[in-house]
Amino acid sequence: MPKTSIKEMEEALCEYKEKYRRLEENIPGMVYKFALHPDGSFSFPYVNTASRELFDLEPEDLMKNGALLGDKIHPDDRERWDQSLKRSAESLAPWREELRHIVNGKIRWYDCMSRPEKQPNGDIVWHGIIMEITERRRAEEALRHSEKRYRSFLEVTSQFAWVTDANGQVVEDIPSWRSFTGQTYEQTKGTGWSTALHPQDVQHTLEIWNRAVTTKEHYDVEYRVRRYDGVYRLMLARGVPILDEQNNVVEWVGTCIDITERKQAEEALAKEQQLLNILLDTIPDNIYFKDRDSRFIRINKSLASWLGLADPSEALGRSDFDFFSQEHASQALADEQEIIRTGQSLVGIEEKETWPDSEDTWVSTTKIPLRDDEGNIVGILGISRDITEHKRAEQALQESEERFRSLYENSTIGLYRTTPDGWILTANPTAVKMLGYDSFDELAKRNLEKSGYEPSYSRSEFMQRLEKDGIVSGLESAWLKRDGTTIFIRESSRAIRDENGKVIYYDGTFEDITDRKKAEEQSQKDLKEKEVMLKEIHHRVKNNLQIISSLLSLQASKLQDEQALAAFEESKNRIYTMALIHEQLYRSFNFSNIQMKDYVQTLTRELIRAYRVFGRIEITAKVDNTSLGIDKAIPCGLILNELITNSIKYAFPEGSPGRINVSLKTLKDSTHEIKVRDNGVGLSKYIDFENLESLGLHLVKVLTEQLDGTVEMSCDKGMTFLIHF
Numbered sequence: 001m002p003k004t005s006i007k008e009m010e011e012a013l014c015e016y017k018e019k020y021r022r023l024e025e026n027i028p029g030m031v032y033k034f035a036l037h038p039d040g041s042f043s044f045p046y047v048n049t050a051s052r053e054l055f056d057l058e059p060e061d062l063m064k065n066g067a068l069l070g071d072k073i074h075p076d077d078r079e080r081w082d083q084s085l086k087r088s089a090e091s092l093a094p095w096r097e098e099l100r101h102i103v104n105g106k107i108r109w110y111d112c113m114s115r116p117e118k119q120p121n122g123d124i125v126w127h128g129i130i131m132e133i134t135e136r137r138r139a140e141e142a143l144r145h146s147e148k149r150y151r152s153f154l155e156v157t158s159q160f161a162w163v164t165d166a167n168g169q170v171v172e173d174i175p176s177w178r179s180f181t182g183q184t185y186e187q188t189k190g191t192g193w194s195t196a197l198h199p200q201d202v203q204h205t206l207e208i209w210n211r212a213v214t215t216k217e218h219y220d221v222e223y224r225v226r227r228y229d230g231v232y233r234l235m236l237a238r239g240v241p242i243l244d245e246q247n248n249v250v251e252w253v254g255t256c257i258d259i260t261e262r263k264q265a266e267e268a269l270a271k272e273q274q275l276l277n278i279l280l281d282t283i284p285d286n287i288y289f290k291d292r293d294s295r296f297i298r299i300n301k302s303l304a305s306w307l308g309l310a311d312p313s314e315a316l317g318r319s320d321f322d323f324f325s326q327e328h329a330s331q332a333l334a335d336e337q338e339i340i341r342t343g344q345s346l347v348g349i350e351e352k353e354t355w356p357d358s359e360d361t362w363v364s365t366t367k368i369p370l371r372d373d374e375g376n377i378v379g380i381l382g383i384s385r386d387i388t389e390h391k392r393a394e395q396a397l398q399e400s401e402e403r404f405r406s407l408y409e410n411s412t413i414g415l416y417r418t419t420p421d422g423w424i425l426t427a428n429p430t431a432v433k434m435l436g437y438d439s440f441d442e443l444a445k446r447n448l449e450k451s452g453y454e455p456s457y458s459r460s461e462f463m464q465r466l467e468k469d470g471i472v473s474g475l476e477s478a479w480l481k482r483d484g485t486t487i488f489i490r491e492s493s494r495a496i497r498d499e500n501g502k503v504i505y506y507d508g509t510f511e512d513i514t515d516r517k518k519a520e521e522q523s524q525k526d527l528k529e530k531e532v533m534l535k536e537i538h539h540r541v542k543n544n545l546q547i548i549s550s551l552l553s554l555q556a557s558k559l560q561d562e563q564a565l566a567a568f569e570e571s572k573n574r575i576y577t578m579a580l581i582h583e584q585l586y587r588s589f590n591f592s593n594i595q596m597k598d599y600v601q602t603l604t605r606e607l608i609r610a611y612r613v614f615g616r617i618e619i620t621a622k623v624d625n626t627s628l629g630i631d632k633a634i635p636c637g638l639i640l641n642e643l644i645t646n647s648i649k650y651a652f653p654e655g656s657p658g659r660i661n662v663s664l665k666t667l668k669d670s671t672h673e674i675k676v677r678d679n680g681v682g683l684s685k686y687i688d689f690e691n692l693e694s695l696g697l698h699l700v701k702v703l704t705e706q707l708d709g710t711v712e713m714s715c716d717k718g719m720t721f722l723i724h725f
Contacts, residue, residue, distance in 0.1 A: 027048075027050070027129065028131055029050060029054070029129045029130055029131035029132070030047055030048060030050035030051050030054050030055070030129065030130045030131075031046075031047070031048045031050070031128075031129050032044055032046060032047045032048070032051075032114075032126075032127075032128060032129070032130065033045045033046040033047075033125060033126070033127055034066070034114065034125070034126040034128070035119075035123050035124070035125045035126075036085070036089055036123065036124045036125075036126075037122075037123055038122040038123070042066050042070075043063070043066045044062050044063050044066045044069070045063065045125075046063065047059045047062050047063060051069075054103075054108075054110070054130065054132055055069060055072060055101065055103055056103055056104055057069065069101075072101040072102055072103060073099060073100070073101055074099070074100035074101060074102060074107065076100070077099045077100050080097065080099075081097060081099055084097050088116055088126075089116060089124045092116050092117070092118060092124075093116075094113070094114070094115045094116075095112070095113070095114050095115070095116065095126060095128070096111070096112065096113045096114075097112050098110070098111050098112070098133065098137075099112060108132060108134045109132065109133045109134045109136075109137040110130050110131065110132055110133065111130070111131050111132075111133045112128065112130045113128050113129055113130075113131075114126035114127060114128020114129070115127060115128065159255050159256060159257040159258065160174075160176030160177065160179075160180060160255065160256055161176065161253065161254070161255050162174050162176070162177060162239075162253070162254055162255070162256065163251055163252065163253050164239075164251065164252045165251055165252075166241075166248070166249040166250060166251060166252070167213065168191075168209060168210065168212075168213035168252060169189075169190045169191065170188050170189050170190060170191070170192070170193055171189070173185045173188075174188060174193075177193060177256075179228070180225070180227060180228065180256075181193075181196040181225060181226065181227065181228060182227075182228030183195075183196055191206065191209075194206055196225055196226050197223050197224065197225055197226070198223065198224035198225075198226070198232055200224075201223040201224050204221075204223070205221055205223045205237075208220075208221045209221070212239070213249075213252070216241050216243075216249060218238070218239070218240055219237065219238060219239035219240070219252070219254060220236075220237070220238050221236075221237050222234060222235065222236050222237075222259070223235055223237065225256075233258050233260045234258070234259055234260045234263050235256045235257065235258055235259065236256070236257045236259045237254060237255075237256050237257075238254050238255055238257075239252050239253065239254025239255075240252070240253065240254065280300035280301070281300060281301045283300065283302065284302055284385075285302060285383050285384065285385045286299075286300065286302050286303035286306055286363070286382075286383070286384040286385070286386070287299070287300045287302070287303065287381075287382070287383050287384075288300070288303055288315075288381075288382050288384075289370060289379060289380075289381055289382075290336065290370075290379050290380050290382065291378065291379045292340055292377070292378060292379055293319075294319055294320070294332070294333050294336045294337065294380075295317055295318065295319050296315040296316055296317065296318055296319070297316065297379065298312070298316075299312045299315045300312060303315075303384075306386070307323050319333070320332045320333065321333075324353055325353075328351070328352075328353050331351075332351075335349075335367065336367060336380050339367055339368070339369055339380055340369065340377050340379070340380065343369050343377060344369075345366070345367060345368040345369065346365070346366065346367045346368075347366045348364055348365075348366055349364070349365050349366075350362060350363070350364055350365075350387070351363050351364075351365055351384075360388075361386065361388045362386070362387045362388045362390075362391040363384040363385060363386055363387060363388075364384070364385045364387045365382060365383070365384040365385075366382070366383050366384075367380050367381070367382045367383075368380065368381050368382075369381075408428050409428060409429060411428055411430055412430060412511075413430060413509050413510065413511045414427065414428065414430050414431030414434050414435075414489075414509060414510045414511065414512075415427065415428040415430070415431060415508075415509055416428075416431050416507075416508055416509075416510070417505050417506065417507050417508075418448060418505060418506050418508070419504075419505055419506075420463075420503050420504075420505070420506065421447075421449055422447045422448040422449025422450060422452065422459065423444075423447055423448075424443055424444050424446065424447075424448065425444075425505060426440070427440055427443055427444075431443075431510070434481075434487065434510075434512050435479065435481050435482060435487070436481040436482035436483055436485075437482055442482075448479075451480065452479050452480065453477065453478065453479060453480065454477075454478035454479065454480055454486045456478070457477040457478045461475070461477075462475060462477070462491070462493070466493065466494075466495050466503075466506065467495075467503075470494060470495050471492075471493070471494040471495070472491065472492060472493045472494070472508075473492045474490055474491075474492060475490070475491050475492070476488065476489070476490050476491075476513065477489060477491065486514075487512055487514050488512070488513050488514045488516075488517040489510040489511065489512060489513060490510065490511050490513045491508060491509070491510040492508060492509050492510075493506050493507065493508030493509075494506070494507055494508070593627040593628065593629055593633075594627060594628055594629075594630065594633040595625070595627050596623055596626045596627065596628055596633065596636070596664055597623040597624070597625065597626070599633070599637065600621045600623045600640060600662060600664055601621050601623070603637065603640060603641065603644075604619045604621050604644065604662060607619070607641070607644050607645060607648065611645075611648050611649075613648055616652070616655065616657050616658075617648060617652060617657065617658050617659070617660060618657075618658075618659045618660070619644065619659075619660045619662065620659070620660075620661050620662065621662045621663075621664075622661070622662070622663040622664075622665075623662075623663065623664045623665070624664070624665045624666060625666075626664055626665060626666045626672060628672075632707060632725070635703040635704075635706050635707050636664075636672075636674065636707070636725075638699065638703050639674060639700050639703050639704065639723060640662065640664075640674065640676070642697070642699050642700050642703075643674075643676040643700060643721050644660060644662065644676060646697065647660045647676065647678040647680060647719065648660070650680070650681075651678040651679075651680020651681060651682070651718065651719060652678075652680045652681075653681065656680075658678060658679055658680050659678065659679050660676065660677070660678045661675075661676070661677045661678075662675070662676055663675045671724055671725065672724070672725055673722070673723070673724055674721075674722070674723040674725075675720070675721070675722050675723075676720070676721045677718060677719070677720040677721075678718045678719050678720075679717060679718040680718050680719060681718075682715040682717075682718055682719050700721070700723075704723055704725065707725035708725060709723055709724050709725025710723070710724050710725075711723045
């Protein structure tokens with residue numbers, strides 16, 4: 001291998017440098033070497049001559065002072081430039097930024113690219129290139145502006161055009177579709193455009209599109225398309241084939257129209273129409289529409305039924321003359337033509353309608369002009385409400401008011417209305433007359449609170465009961481008449497309140513009970529006199545019985561026969577039993593009933609005393625709150641006397657001790673039960689009450705029959721008598 005001379009090497013080096021220079025000169029950008037020093041300063045150790053064209057800076061000047069280029073960076077981009085350099089220096093990752101520079105007063109865009117290397121001395125050095133991209137950025141901005149314009153156009157017109165080849169494949173760019181969907185041209189090629197459709201609409205849409213391409217028929221379909229912002233819009237797509245002379249398809253052309261708002265409007269209109277139909281068919285009022293000639297163009301079901309029609313359509317083209325009397329139809333026609341002429345509505349007019357069967361009905365009618373979209377009157381809208389029942393109710397109310405007024409004026413009791421503080425607001429003639437006045441005007445000057453009541457009565461009780469219960473019924477009091485005399489009344493009243501619950505007045509009635517009061521007072525007086533007299537009778541009967549008892553005692557003192565003496569003693573006890581009843585009635589305030597509890601206890605004590613068995617025979621009496629009239633109390637007392645006496649005399653022979661239990665109670669069925677039980681020697685297990693030798697037991701039988709009762713006897717461990725009456 002021949003040796004290369006130094007000269008040849010120098011020539012080769014020069015040739016290489018020249019090639020490198022030419023290469024740099026022809027590179028469309030500024031080649032540079034940028035150094036970031038450890039102290040934070042920076043410099044450009046090398047830049048090529050492109051700095052003149054790109055930044056209007058001489059390479060030598062820029063290499064001396066790197067800040068010359070930094071000062072040209074747009075103020076809004078300096079922070080981004082500084083931060084991205086720091087990140088690249090820390091990670092030694094390639095650095096690339098698109099930055100704006102201000103050169104000779106104009107904003108220019110540059111694409112800056114470089115790769116960093118860390119030097120032994122701590123410097124970070126980037127080797128890179130800067131290319132101007134101002135025109136590219138303008139083109140991109142123009143494209144964005146164009147797409148925005150397309151989108152604005154689409155938003156305004158809601159439609160765009162499209163073209164496919166004969167096989168239905170997209171082979172040309174459709175900018176309007178791209179602008180609307182945000183798809184790229186590559187994404188729309190073939191049938192790729194269908195990926196922008198709603199997933200539920202893709203298959204159906206492609207089936208219709210392929211069928212149209214195959215049959216050469218018109219293409220017409222609705223589908224949802226995802227717009228560039230992710231919102232689905234409803235589109236109407238239509239297309240037709242372009243045919244050549246041989247009837248072959250050359251291409252397909254069509255449009256897509258955004259019908260979202262129209263569809264929503266149609267649905268809203270359909271919903272409103274449905275609601276209107278429901279309203280017309282369910283509202284109980286009669287609703288109708290008429291043309292300018294007062295002929296029906298629509299009526300609701302209520303009116304159809306009212307007119308006796310099976311279906312509302314049967315009224316179309318007909319007028320009131322087909323349904324109502326000549327008089328009514330003529331008046332209705334005149335009213336409606338006046339509305340059409342003047343544009344003035346008729347509101348709430350009451351019309352009487354006479355039907356062919358002579359039945360009269362009443363309606364409340366409102367009629368207003370019916371206008372088209374331009375405001376022209378094209379007919380009338382009418383609403384009629386059947387108020388026949390209302391009119392009948394009004395008439396019934398009027399008749400009721402007349403009857404009430406007649407009843408009010410002619411009532412035999414007083415009727416009034418007063419304020420809470422006692423002023424009389426109204427009163428019927430009976431009330432005026434009862435209080436001694438000639439007219440209501442004279443009575444109205446009087447205040448019941450201040451001067452209406454007799455001094456021993458007051459209005460306070462009346463007011464308290466009204467405040468508490470809201471009503472007073474049958475309260476008796478005394479009022480003063482005009483001449484100062486007293487009238488006794490029986491009053492009923494109720495408080496009338498407003499919507500807030502405040503009492504606004506009292507409505508009441510009262511009747512004159514003066515005669516009844518006087519009769520009651522006389523009855524009370526007579527009753528008092530009778531009570532005194534009855535009390536005196538009981539006192540005299542008791543005294544007479546005691547005299548008889550004393551006479552028997554006097555007579556017995558002359559007798560020596562023990563049997564006769566015993567008979568006299570029993571008679572005295574029986575007389576005492578009856579006298580005790582009259583004694584209690586005399587001392588009682590109730591002359592109709594005897595409280596048997598006190599009576600029985602007193603009777604048992606007296607029998608123990610009379611037969612001198614205290615301490616030997618114990619008698620217990622258990623009596624509930626039974627009370628008996630005198631017609632039952634005397635027989636009951638005599639029965640108890642006989643049964644207790646019988647036990648004292650015969651149950652405990654030879655002075656043996658014992659116990660007698662006495663009870664008297666009222667049962668659930670309001671009957672009564674007497675029970676006398678002893679623990680003595682007892683009697684025969686069978687006693688024939690029809691053939692009794694004992695006067696005492698015979699008397700028990702007779703007295704029980706007098707009480708309509710029954711008597712039972714048992715001899716188990718003593719003697720028990722049970723009497724029900």
